[in-house]
Amino acid sequence: MGENIAYRIRVGNYRIIYNLYESELFIEIIRVRHRKDVYR
Template identity: 60%
Template sequence: MIKLIDSIPANPSSGKPLKGHKQGCYSLRSGDYRIIYEVYPSQELIHIIRVGHRKDIYR
């Protein structure tokens, strides 16, 4: 999981773009777990919102 999070800055748009109330966020998979994050390119910032099991992460 840590390696996947560490890989985000190299390619921030590699995650799946989310829709609905999480529009503007991305999701990365690691088995049954998901990492939800936002990218702020002008500030060179990546904000990790949640890390959790896929059954709970989108609630």
């Protein structure tokens, strides 16, 4: 696949970490965790 760019977004009380492959228009979800557990 092409070059990936790692992102993280907050959705409610959850943090979603994902890679975005722009050249293929593809999103790969890496992890979904509650915000209180993400940074431990």
